[in-house]
Amino acid sequence: MNYPPPYGYQGYPAYGAPRPDHPQATTILVLGILSLVFCQLLGPVAWIMGSKARKEIEYSEGMLGGRGNVMAGYVCGIIATCMLTLAILIYGGIILFAVLNAHNSSY
Numbered sequence: 001m002n003y004p005p006p007y008g009y010q011g012y013p014a015y016g017a018p019r020p021d022h023p024q025a026t027t028i029l030v031l032g033i034l035s036l037v038f039c040q041l042l043g044p045v046a047w048i049m050g051s052k053a054r055k056e057i058e059y060s061e062g063m064l065g066g067r068g069n070v071m072a073g074y075v076c077g078i079i080a081t082c083m084l085t086l087a088i089l090i091y092g093g094i095i096l097f098a099v100l101n102a103h104n105s106s107y
Helices: 025-037 040-059 068-107
Strands: none
Touching: 025 040, 025 068, 040 068
8 A cells, every 4th residue: 555655744856857978978978988009099089078068068067977987088088188198109210320320320
């Protein structure tokens, strides 16, 4: 049987509809993950898109959700961009060393 709540019992609070996620939240998360796993060139894209979406979520004053997905993609984008920069510096140094070494050994 379904009895009414006792006197003075407020019951469960009424919740409204869940707020919608930012339209690009999932895209940013996917780009961030792909930038770490497959192609670091996607890192700056996830970083820039994540930065823009974070600002839009903040300025929406609680009307947009998806902050967790956006932050995860944003951080993955930053990490992938750092990995890309490090790889460019390392491989660029190796190539420069090889070119200078080949130039010096030809004399």
